[in-house]
Amino acid sequence: MIIVTGGTGRLGAQIVDRLLDRVPAERVGVSVRDPGRAGDLAARGVRVRHGDFTDPRSLGEAFEGATQVLIVSTNRTGEAATAQHIAAIDAARDAGAGRILYTSHQGAAADSVFAPMLDHAATESYLSRTRTPFTALRNGFYADTVRLLIGRALETGELVAPADGPVSWTAHADLAEAAAIVLADEGRFDGPTPPLTAPNALDLDAIAGVLTELTGHPIRRVVADDAEWAATLTGRGVPADRASMLIDMFRAARRGEFATTGHALEDVLRRPATPIRSILEEAADPSMIRM
Ligand SMILES: NC(=O)c1ccc[n+]([C@@H]2O[C@H](COP(=O)([O-])OP(=O)(O)OC[C@H]3O[C@@H](n4cnc5c(N)ncnc54)[C@H](OP(=O)(O)O)[C@@H]3O)[C@@H](O)[C@H]2O)c1
Numbered sequence: 001m002i003i004v005t006g007g008t009g010r011l012g013a014q015i016v017d018r019l020l021d022r023v024p025a026e027r028v029g030v031s032v033r034d035p036g037r038a039g040d041l042a043a044r045g046v047r048v049r050h051g052d053f054t055d056p057r058s059l060g061e062a063f064e065g066a067t068q069v070l071i072v073s074t075n076r077t078g079e080a081a082t083a084q085h086i087a088a089i090d091a092a093r094d095a096g097a098g099r100i101l102y103t104s105h106q107g108a109a110a111d112s113v114f115a116p117m118l119d120h121a122a123t124e125s126y127l128s129r130t131r132t133p134f135t136a137l138r139n140g141f142y143a144d145t146v147r148l149l150i151g152r153a154l155e156t157g158e159l160v161a162p163a164d165g166p167v168s169w170t171a172h173a174d175l176a177e178a179a180a181i182v183l184a185d186e187g188r189f190d191g192p193t194p195p196l197t198a199p200n201a202l203d204l205d206a207i208a209g210v211l212t213e214l215t216g217h218p219i220r221r222v223v224a225d226d227a228e229w230a231a232t233l234t235g236r237g238v239p240a241d242r243a244s245m246l247i248d249m250f251r252a253a254r255r256g257e258f259a260t261t262g263h264a265l266e267d268v269l270r271r272p273a274t275p276i277r278s279i280l281e282e283a284a285d286p287s288m289i290r291m
Contacts, residue, residue, distance in 0.1 A: 006072030014176030031062035053084035059091035114252035140170025140197030166201035
């Protein structure tokens with residue numbers, strides 16, 4: 001039985017969906033915090049069990065009979081994240097899973113300036129010390145994040161953000177499909193995968209260029225001072241620690257931490273990755289897109 005955690009999250013739900021295209025529902029289980037939110041999966045024949053990374057006993061039941069467990073990384077950061085991942089890895093090992101998969105990141109590194117990358121590196125390190133075979137899916141940076149970074153650029157004509165660097169923006173849907181393919185083709189990758197990213201990396205200057213093309217209106221990239229930009233965010237009610245983490249994301253991008261590209265994702269998918277242009281097209285108000 002293949003168990004996927006986070007089956008009610010954005011990535012996890014899409015992974016299960018794509019997995020059901022490949023594997024009979026009776027071989028698929030989800031471990032979710034709230035089974036009440038997974039009624040649609042239960043109706044499709046998927047085994048739905050309660051599993052919370054902060055409650056190891058629940059994981060024992062949720063992972064029962066697992067041949068593979070895919071751990072979708074938690075949306076916490078820091079020690080809480082690593083502790084949750086370790087609990088899930090231990091539970092998957094104790095359940096007798098033959099392989100543990102984990103949604104890592106292309107930028108996973110112990111010397112990153114962006115906190116989530118340290119968590120991914122620590123989890124990968126723990127996985128490599130666990131005797132169970134593992135696959136760390138080194139996912140590209142979620143393209144959805146660009147929507148947040150664009151801010152009000154479409155209305156104002158100015159994309160205002162701190163100095164950045166190229167990022168290989170990658171669609172959730174592509175990453176979910178790749179994870180499902182790797183689960184269905186057990187053992188295809190062992191250890192950390194090559195970066196599963198779009199084949200090109202764009203900085204915000206280039207994103208502004210794409211937006212200009214899409215809308216037919218000039219969108220100018222304006223570089224903001226880190227501290228001033230963070231102050232604007234906190235002024236709008238964004239918690240200070242979140243604003244500071246976003247600044248760290250820009251710092252990491254400036255260091256080229258998310259610039260890696262490659263063809264591994266497209267090789268797995270056997271089709272081109274979703275271009276950032278399509279994602280921006282969806283993000284923008286249709287009336288602003290030039291046809
Ligand atoms: N590659 C990237 O650029 C990138 C960017 C941002 C985040 N990420 C990572 O990718 C993960 C998945 O992304 P997403 O878009 O699917 O985010 P999401 O919708 O917020 O999903 C996070 C999942 O983690 C689950 N979770 C949180 N705490 C848990 C716990 N204590 N026990 C068990 N499960 C727990 C959530 O469960 P519920 O469904 O019950 O809420 C949810 O399903 C994120 O959590 C984060 O680690 C990657």
